[in-house]
Amino acid sequence: MSYTQLKRVDLIFDTEATTKDILQTAWSKTNEQIVNELLESGLKGRGGAGFPTAMKWKFTSEQAEKERYVICNADEGEPGTFKDREILFKVPQKVFGGMAVCAKVIGATQGFVYLRGEYRFLLKELQKQLDDFHAILKALSINFNITIIMGSGAYICGEESALFESMEGKRGEPRNKPPYPTIAGFRSKPTVINNVETLVYAFMITKHGAKKFKDLGTADSRGSKVFSISGDTPKAGIYELELGMTVDQFVEEFGDGDTKAVQVGGASGFCVPRKKFKDTIIGFEGVPTGGSMMLFNSSRSMYNVLHNYLEFFEEESCGQCTPCRVGCQQLIKGIEAVKKGEKHAVYLDQLMKLSQTMKITAKCGLGQSVANSFSSIVDNFKEEMIY
Amino acid sequence: MPEIKDLVKGLADTHGRTRESLIPILQGVITHENYISDEAMTEIARELDISAAQVYGTATFYSFLDTQPRGKYVIRVCKTITCAMKGKNLIIQELEDLLKVKLGETTPNRKFSLLETNCLGWCHKGPAMLINDEAYTELTPEKVREIINEYIKK
Amino acid sequence: MAKNINIKIDGITVSVPEGTTILEAARQLNIQIPTLCYHEDLCIAGNCRVCVVELKGARTLPASCAMPVSEGMDVLTNTLKVRTARKHIIELLLSEHNAQCTTCYKNGKCELQDLASEYKISNGETFIDLVPSKNYQIDSYSPSIIKDDSKCIRCQRCVRTCEELQHVSALGVAYKGDKMKISTFFENPMFEVVCTNCGQCVNRCPTGALIERNYIDQVWDAIYDENTHVVVQTAPAVRVALGEDLGIETGEIVTGKMVTALKRLGFNSVLDTDFTADLTIIEEGNELLTRLKRALVDKDPSVRLPMATSCSPGWIKFIEHTYPEYLDNLSTCKSPQQMFGALAKTYYAQKRKIDPAKIISVSIMPCTAKKFEADRPEMRSSGYKDVDFVLTTRELAVMIKQAGLDFGKLPESDFDSIMGQSTGAAVIFGATGGVMEAALRTAYEVVTGREVPFDDLNITPVRGMDGVREAAVTISGTKPEWSFLEGATLKTVVAHGLVNAKKVMDSVRDGKADYHFIEIMACPGGCLGGGGQPVPTNKEIREKRAKAIYQEDAGKPIRKSHENPEIIGIYAEFLKEPLGHKSHELLHTHYKARQRY
Numbered sequence A: 001m002s003y004t005q006l007k008r009v010d011l012i013f014d015t016e017a018t019t020k021d022i023l024q025t026a027w028s029k030t031n032e033q034i035v036n037e038l039l040e041s042g043l044k045g046r047g048g049a050g051f052p053t054a055m056k057w058k059f060t061s062e063q064a065e066k067e068r069y070v071i072c073n074a075d076e077g078e079p080g081t082f083k084d085r086e087i088l089f090k091v092p093q094k095v096f097g098g099m100a101v102c103a104k105v106i107g108a109t110q111g112f113v114y115l116r117g118e119y120r121f122l123l124k125e126l127q128k129q130l131d132d133f134h135a136i137l138k139a140l141s142i143n144f145n146i147t148i149i150m151g152s153g154a155y156i157c158g159e160e161s162a163l164f165e166s167m168e169g170k171r172g173e174p175r176n177k178p179p180y181p182t183i184a185g186f187r188s189k190p191t192v193i194n195n196v197e198t199l200v201y202a203f204m205i206t207k208h209g210a211k212k213f214k215d216l217g218t219a220d221s222r223g224s225k226v227f228s229i230s231g232d233t234p235k236a237g238i239y240e241l242e243l244g245m246t247v248d249q250f251v252e253e254f255g256d257g258d259t260k261a262v263q264v265g266g267a268s269g270f271c272v273p274r275k276k277f278k279d280t281i282i283g284f285e286g287v288p289t290g291g292s293m294m295l296f297n298s299s300r301s302m303y304n305v306l307h308n309y310l311e312f313f314e315e316e317s318c319g320q321c322t323p324c325r326v327g328c329q330q331l332i333k334g335i336e337a338v339k340k341g342e343k344h345a346v347y348l349d350q351l352m353k354l355s356q357t358m359k360i361t362a363k364c365g366l367g368q369s370v371a372n373s374f375s376s377i378v379d380n381f382k383e384e385m386i387y
Numbered sequence B: 001m002p003e004i005k006d007l008v009k010g011l012a013d014t015h016g017r018t019r020e021s022l023i024p025i026l027q028g029v030i031t032h033e034n035y036i037s038d039e040a041m042t043e044i045a046r047e048l049d050i051s052a053a054q055v056y057g058t059a060t061f062y063s064f065l066d067t068q069p070r071g072k073y074v075i076r077v078c079k080t081i082t083c084a085m086k087g088k089n090l091i092i093q094e095l096e097d098l099l100k101v102k103l104g105e106t107t108p109n110r111k112f113s114l115l116e117t118n119c120l121g122w123c124h125k126g127p128a129m130l131i132n133d134e135a136y137t138e139l140t141p142e143k144v145r146e147i148i149n150e151y152i153k154k
Numbered sequence C: 001m002a003k004n005i006n007i008k009i010d011g012i013t014v015s016v017p018e019g020t021t022i023l024e025a026a027r028q029l030n031i032q033i034p035t036l037c038y039h040e041d042l043c044i045a046g047n048c049r050v051c052v053v054e055l056k057g058a059r060t061l062p063a064s065c066a067m068p069v070s071e072g073m074d075v076l077t078n079t080l081k082v083r084t085a086r087k088h089i090i091e092l093l094l095s096e097h098n099a100q101c102t103t104c105y106k107n108g109k110c111e112l113q114d115l116a117s118e119y120k121i122s123n124g125e126t127f128i129d130l131v132p133s134k135n136y137q138i139d140s141y142s143p144s145i146i147k148d149d150s151k152c153i154r155c156q157r158c159v160r161t162c163e164e165l166q167h168v169s170a171l172g173v174a175y176k177g178d179k180m181k182i183s184t185f186f187e188n189p190m191f192e193v194v195c196t197n198c199g200q201c202v203n204r205c206p207t208g209a210l211i212e213r214n215y216i217d218q219v220w221d222a223i224y225d226e227n228t229h230v231v232v233q234t235a236p237a238v239r240v241a242l243g244e245d246l247g248i249e250t251g252e253i254v255t256g257k258m259v260t261a262l263k264r265l266g267f268n269s270v271l272d273t274d275f276t277a278d279l280t281i282i283e284e285g286n287e288l289l290t291r292l293k294r295a296l297v298d299k300d301p302s303v304r305l306p307m308a309t310s311c312s313p314g315w316i317k318f319i320e321h322t323y324p325e326y327l328d329n330l331s332t333c334k335s336p337q338q339m340f341g342a343l344a345k346t347y348y349a350q351k352r353k354i355d356p357a358k359i360i361s362v363s364i365m366p367c368t369a370k371k372f373e374a375d376r377p378e379m380r381s382s383g384y385k386d387v388d389f390v391l392t393t394r395e396l397a398v399m400i401k402q403a404g405l406d407f408g409k410l411p412e413s414d415f416d417s418i419m420g421q422s423t424g425a426a427v428i429f430g431a432t433g434g435v436m437e438a439a440l441r442t443a444y445e446v447v448t449g450r451e452v453p454f455d456d457l458n459i460t461p462v463r464g465m466d467g468v469r470e471a472a473v474t475i476s477g478t479k480p481e482w483s484f485l486e487g488a489t490l491k492t493v494v495a496h497g498l499v500n501a502k503k504v505m506d507s508v509r510d511g512k513a514d515y516h517f518i519e520i521m522a523c524p525g526g527c528l529g530g531g532g533q534p535v536p537t538n539k540e541i542r543e544k545r546a547k548a549i550y551q552e553d554a555g556k557p558i559r560k561s562h563e564n565p566e567i568i569g570i571y572a573e574f575l576k577e578p579l580g581h582k583s584h585e586l587l588h589t590h591y592k593a594r595q596r597y
């Protein structure tokens, strides 16, 4: 095993400096400095879409409307992702710290953490940590308050505009975009919404400056990332790794010696088959990931894997738009029919085209990304799909 | 149902009476009643001055906001791929045998409901389940038996 | 001033104000983009996705209805990519849809069917039929509306209508994912929830998921039954819209042809709800004046002001559910339809010497709530069901087609008598503000002996399409018996669409308004925009119908209800006096509170 190839990083979970120290560092800088450092660092959102964090903060700070919000997206619902839970469990104050720095930059006085219902057991401790954090803010005379909002079991509420709807007491149905959250987010006010991990990185970049982060990773995928590793691996768990590795390098370290495919980015991500391990980089230049890495060895049926993903989407789609609501049902029924021999294998081609339509016409990222796993699994494991 | 009325009123006093208060109130009803009855929804609609259909529509969107009667302990077993690979079906089987109910059902004494759910965020420690808010991971049939026995005693 | 944005659509440059959507810009260029969830009266949903277009440089195909233009956009509406995507979406909708078109009530009037036809969706190519695996329900308990989930495409037009236009939200969206559906509270029948039966959702449903309950066959049976005498009444708003369903320009008045058609269909007597609209004005005007007198002179604390009109059955059910404490503010007058029904089996029967038991009374209404109204237990004061069957404008159009009549070529004829004569004041009942205007024309004259001080009797402040319109009339030169009103300012307000009714009622409840008289119509535009009118509906169509109504009024020889000779006649021979004993027995009623939840 070549451990040397995958660089472990310790930015997220490191607790060397206290929250108070970092906040003081941040408050010694101008907003412009903070934004420039973030820009320089190349930090992109860790929630999936990979939007440059600095730009998000900057756009929001430039809005005419002065009532603004910062929201931490802790709805972590992507199958195979569990790193935000660990971050919130181990270093909650850094998450709050990142929110406070963002609030400083955009001029917000109120922030929210939207925590998925499945993580309610974290609430008690999190609230305690938050009280401590508020005490620190008070000591530093920083006017900022955070409220924790609980989700209630709906994956789609991780999608930012659905999350706002949910916070507004409604069904979590994604909105039309534009307008984007930076202009009209929660309560239709300018809003920064960031993933848990993004906020911690932003906090740490404010502490260390851009270089430490920028020196890691590749041109397209700067820095490191927290990975959630599960499936057929002897080393399932949470790891902070430098970006830029190939799937091959990853499998070498985390595989069980018999890995036939890696699902990068969860159910809405891509399936990389063994023959493509070498040429596939994990990152924005190759297959992006919010951190979910699921390994499958040769004992697994990729039909079952795909079926499981599709069931997930069929249930978790908000159901409002046609391509996603009906498309998911058709994809499931379709692969079932092919598997049972009720439909000829060429029907898979029609389903592939359908998934492409879903990719370009669905209203939000959920429906748009169903095609990722669908086409990458069907393409690479066609023989497993057929009767 | 005066108790429901009082419960909802109390929750509205705590969380407010705007649309934003709706989900916290629904969650509060779940904490106390394990499900949201039509009476509860009617009361909530009245308190918030919104239509009952809107309360119903919002509640049914969220899988933790049950509108069907549930037991005191709601067991939700993760059915997503990695937990499925690690033996979720055996866990369900064990639970069905122990509780003598089928998936989706509630025991006659209204103590347990057995449900499946999507990814719980414990994929590295599958199979996993929630009993109300508590997470249980790396389950085996033996472990499930121990856990359930503890709950039966509660 | 919004600035202008330049974009290109299919190579054609167009300059449109900021905030315009691609769809709107394309329509300006006469480029048609298909839509389903989009409706001009409603907020943008962007959920059906059938309106997608290609935007150069974009990864996805945006929904044109929801995408605002931005400078330099290069839009393509007719590429292979767009066509394939739209076809897929239509196929997906069809796979979830009970597509038994030939036996569907909306056959030929379904937007999904039209698109399926336009995109030539053929059976073999479509996806797997999902209908058999769905637990679809048909709710047919309501006398007004039938909701069939198997025809629903989940565009949420009905949900938005019920919320945005009517503030009722009897319909909502429930569940998510593949289980997502349009639902009432706890999936109870529409009949048992807060639904007002206004039918605005029916007007906007693109498919057959929400339709009026039709009584076409029952009416044919009655017509063919030799032992019955079938009278038909037609509401004011029907004649300005019926043509739309029969190939005639929007905004054309078809009264004469309609009467001919009804006669040709075989109705024994073709009469006019306008007659009882005039009667309503006499009764309601006197009621208002009496209330004012009791409040101002007698200082009777039990008198409830403001008085609110009671002709709109959707509004009645709304107030029963939502503001039951204000039920006594409603005028006790029945609606013109129900006054007509009660008189048809009494006054008319006597005059024409027909056994009332043999009379079948049919009404043609722009309204679905009228079906419910006719079924109310309060509406049997003739000793029979006062109105037996209510047909919408749409149903009448169907019957005319079934009878093989070439409507456009029919000659014109006059209503039968008695109860067929009317004035311009009755005609305008069909438009929002019309009842108010008609009432003022009569009440002012009763009090002062002079015509209302408006040019040519046109009380323009109460006209128009603004949701809430206030008008004040100062009374001077009163007759001696009304001298207590000398110098008084009568404050009135007109609202249409229940969302506006709510605004008015809230301001009354909160003590923010001191109106004397309130006119409320449940439907946008008043009856001319009723839930039983031809589809489609939008602001432009409603304005054209309104224009037609005011034209008809202007052209009528008599324009004040109290001058209608048949009205003078019925008081002389039968009713004796306004608000008299007979009136109370036949023409007035009270309503009861209903649960809001």
Ligand SMILES: Cc1cc2nc3c(=O)[nH]c(=O)nc-3n(C[C@H](O)[C@H](O)[C@H](O)COP(=O)(O)O)c2cc1C
Pocket: A044, A045, A046, A047, A048, A049, A050, A051, A053, A073, A074, A075, A076, A077, A078, A155, A156, A157, A158, A159, A160, A161, A193, A194, A195, A196, A198, A199, A364, A365, A366
């Ligand atoms: C279906 C769907 C689910 C999502 N779930 C999450 C989530 O659980 N957590 C998250 O941070 N972002 C999630 N996102 C991405 C968010 O919409 C948003 O892009 C993100 O919170 C932005 O934060 P970032 O810039 O820090 O990545 C999801 C997106 C979609 C389309």
Ligand code: SF4
Pocket: A156, A173, A174, A316, A317, A318, A319, A320, A321, A322, A324, A325, A362, A363, A364, A365, A366, A367, A368
């Ligand atoms: S893509 Fe799916 S989840 Fe997103 S809006 Fe459409 S139906 Fe809802």
Ligand code: FES
Pocket: C034, C035, C036, C037, C038, C045, C046, C047, C048, C049, C050, C051, C052, C063, C064, C065, C066
């Ligand atoms: S008409 Fe645009 S999405 Fe439905």
